[in-house]
Amino acid sequence: MEEPGKPGKGAPRPQRSRSQGSVDCPNLEFEYGDADSFAAELSELYSYTEEPEFALNRKCFEEDFQTQVKDKRWPELDVSRQKAYVMRLLDGLEVVSREKRLKGARAILYLAQGVFGDCDSEAEVLDWTRRNNFLLYQMGTFTAFLELLNMEIANSQACSSALRKPAISLADSTELRVILSVMYLMVETLRRETDTDPPKWAAARETFRTELSSPLHGEEPFALLLFTMVTKFCSGHAPHFPMKKVLLLLWKVLVFTLGGFEALQALKIQRRLELGLAPLPEDSIQVVRRMRAASPPACAIELVEQQQQQQVAPPKRGHRSRRPLVKQDSLDLYNERDPFKTALEEEEPEEEAEPEDLEGGALGLVEGGLDPMEGEPPLAPAPPPQPPRTPLERVAFPRGLPWAPKVRQKDIEHFLEMSRNKFIGFTLGQDTDTLVGLPRPIHESVKTLKQHKYVSIAEVQIKSEEEMEKCPMSLGEEDVQETPCETLYRVMLYNLPQYMIALLKILLAAAPTSKAKTDSINILADVLPEEMPITVLQSMKLGVDVNRHKEIVVKGISALLLLLLKHFKLNHVYQFEYVSQHLVFANCIPLILKFFNQNIMSYITAKNSISVLDYPFCTVHELPELNAESLESGENNQFCWRNLFSCINLLRILNKLTKWKHSRTMMLVVFKSAPILKRALKVKQAMLQLYVLKLLKIQTKYLGRQWRKSNMKTMSAIYQKVRHRMNDDWAYGNDIDARPWDFQAEECTLRANIEAFNARRYDRPRDSEFSPVDNCLQSVLGQPLDLPEDFHYSYELWLEREVFSQPIRWEELLCYQG
Helix, strand or coil: CCCCCCCCCCCCCCCCCCCCCCCCCCCCCCCCCCCCCHHHHHHCCCCHHHCHHHHHHHHHHHHHHHHHCCCCCHHHCCHHHHHHHHHHHHHHCCCCCHHHHHHHHHHHHHHHCCCHHHCCCHHHHHHHHHHHHHHHHHCCHHHHHHHHHHHHHCCHHHHHHHHHCCCCCHHHHHHHHHHHHHHHHHHHHHHCCCCCCCHHHHHHHHHHHHHHHCCECCCECHHHHHHHHHHHHHCCCCCCCCHHHHHHHHHHHHHHHHCCHHHHHHHHHHHHHHCCCCCCCCCHHHHHHHCCCCCCCCCHHHHHHHHHHHHHCCCCCCCCCCHHHHHHHHHHHHCCCCCCHHHHHHCCHHHHCCHHHHHHCHHHHHHCCCCHHHCCCCCCCCCCCCCCCCHHHHCCCCCCCCCCCEECHHHHHHHHHHHHHHHCCCCCCCCCCCCCCCCHHHHHHHHHHHHCECCCHHHHHHHHHHHHHHCHHHHCCCCCCCCHHHHHHHHHHHHHHHHHHHHHHHHHHHCCCCCCCCCCCCCCCCCCCCCCCCCHHHHHHHHHHHHHHHHHHHHHHHHHHHHHHHHHHHHCHHHHHHHHHHHHHCCHHHHHHHHHCCCHHHHHCCCCCCHHHCCCHHHHCCCCCCCHHHHHHCCCCCCCHHHHHHHHHHHHHHHHHHCCCHHHHHHHHHCCHHHHHHHHCCCCCHHHHHHHHHHHHHHHHHHCHHHHHCCHHHHHHHHHHCCCECCCCCCCCCCHHHCHHHHHHHHHHHHHHHHHHHHHHHCHHHHCCCCCCCCCHHHHHCCCCCCCCCHHHHHHHHHHHHHHCCCCCHHHHHHHHC
16 A cells, blocks of 8 residues: 555656756856945845834934935935034933933934935935935934933833733834934945045044954953844843844944954964964865855755666666776876875766766766766866867866865874884874884875974963963963954853853744744744734744744854854964854754754745845835735845855854864764755755765764765765865874764863963953962051942941941851961
8 A cells, every 4th residue: 555645556656846956956056255245235134024114214313304404305304403503413412301302212213224215226325324324423323322222121011021021023123224224224334345435434433343343341341242132132031122122233243343254264374473483274265265166965865766667667768888998088088187186986876877877967067078076177167078188288277186285293193103103113202203213105205294294373362361371470471362262251251151041042932943942032022013913924024034034043153153263263272162062062063063953945945025025126126016925035146145144154153163073073973964954966056065064074983884884975075175184084083083082071171271261361360370369457448449449338338237236257267368
């Protein structure tokens, strides 16, 4: 009897969709960067349910503007009159009436949105957005809105009202959304540099960056205030906070103050120069941009179908049945160009005869077209079929691999230890210069290893930290450079575990694979309208809006977590390890794997957007009547930028958490991540595939010989695209690090080192055992002590309660003195 949902023997097989096919998926023309385009980043700030508020902001502005300026529009005013009007609006924010403050804030928001009522095109709206936001910053608008934000955070009445409501909607966060929107528009506008910016704008940008990265009013950096809002939301004390806007603002503040990926690369080069280290062998950003995507390997179901079709279908004309001869032809043509071409000779027969391979895969390689997963040089474009080339033409192809190989000092020492044990019977510890008694080939091997030796900044920092722990008195005080990253880590330190847990809770609630649970947090407070939809069209629109909202939340969290990890690692490796450990302890690794345990191709090509409702399009065009077809059509893009960006960020985070950590690599193995990651290779985007292959490479030694044998295409892609470490026996599992008995000790040792670093650098004044002790009673009593201003009013009461009414315990005093 046939099982439900399964076709019978004679039934035709359903054709696979494009998202499921292995070769049909097109190459995705995606350029990774700090963020999307200016218009796209502004558009994602607003939910579609907020669209009516654009008209409300315009109304608040025009009602006030017409009372002050007669017969003129905003663009017609000169700068002095614009400044005078902005100053008047800022004065209106200090009134007692909450309703009047909100109207003034909405008028300022309309200015920050680009006075779209006076514009005829989207480009004009964006131009006035830039002009007005620089003007607003110069008039002190950000500081004024920061005070309003602090007032709203401390508004206990709004919090208690939201806690009593069974369902929270947009109306509960109106003031917060307006305030955060103005602040986000200012940060996003001022942080973007253009070639046409006047010098005063460049000066304003640097001043703003300094203000945001330093403690505001002597209290805390602005980013810490936003982190506090995140933890307060997740704890359930403020469920009405518009979390999407908070996360987007926090991400952009970190990008602005710490620097994006290109600024990080420049900072890394500078730091290596200061430490006297060799320059980087290549620019990783440029190498990844030049990479080409590889065709994904076949999945198991495709191979089964393939075998069945081979048994039924007659051999096709032109099919080469004698594969060994074909391979020899392939070697004659391509062996000089790719040293790893021969890795494909051991592929399984069923993969070789796959229908997709017949069209453009394995046989396409033999016929003259190259398949990147099967040995194509990553930097070379696939040439069209043509006659055999002459030796002179072959020279034009780039040779070698995209990455220069690296060797650690530890690898050289391990190689010499093995060689000395084999040839002379004893070792010399960490001595890598003495080669007496070793044969000539070993000399050449050591020379080659030293040529590719790479010393990372982290290794220098760890060595310096070990010296500080051993000789704290002789080395003296450490000179810590007060960078924005150092300032941020210091103020985040004591609550950092709570911040990481809160971010992961929100990420879990926003993941598309998460099921709705009663105990999960509600992240839809700033997207659900007051009145729930009553028609099918309204429900469809809200469904698109909710999915889009979740995608934007995932994008913001993944980007800011990656940015924190990369900057902390450059600033000091133990700061990075501290954040990493708390992410691991909060189950970040299984969470990311759960995120990827879906049809990732469908997620990346999802069209959860309504282009006619996106800002700034909706502000300058008449909105057409929405119907089911227009909602379903969406944009005609090949992929969704934010979803592909999020996937790459999450893979990079996972890679950072597990790199060189064998205990965490074993977590990948235990959670069966290999098939999940292998499915992600169906996305033909070079950067995403690179980080998937990195994660597969580090666990290959634990997956067994059978897995390696049946995944030769993936192994070949790893050889091609991932950096090689000389002496790294990743493909065979013979490495001594593959032994699993010291994993718990490894994590505990790391934690002890982190705690020692934090105690030495940040707790030294209070807890240091080397601080001098003052034994003189008079000098101790004579030290100045800061007391509250009103202390002298309650001094007698304090004496009565704390001194006279307390019995003197002489035994404890004597023990303390002893």
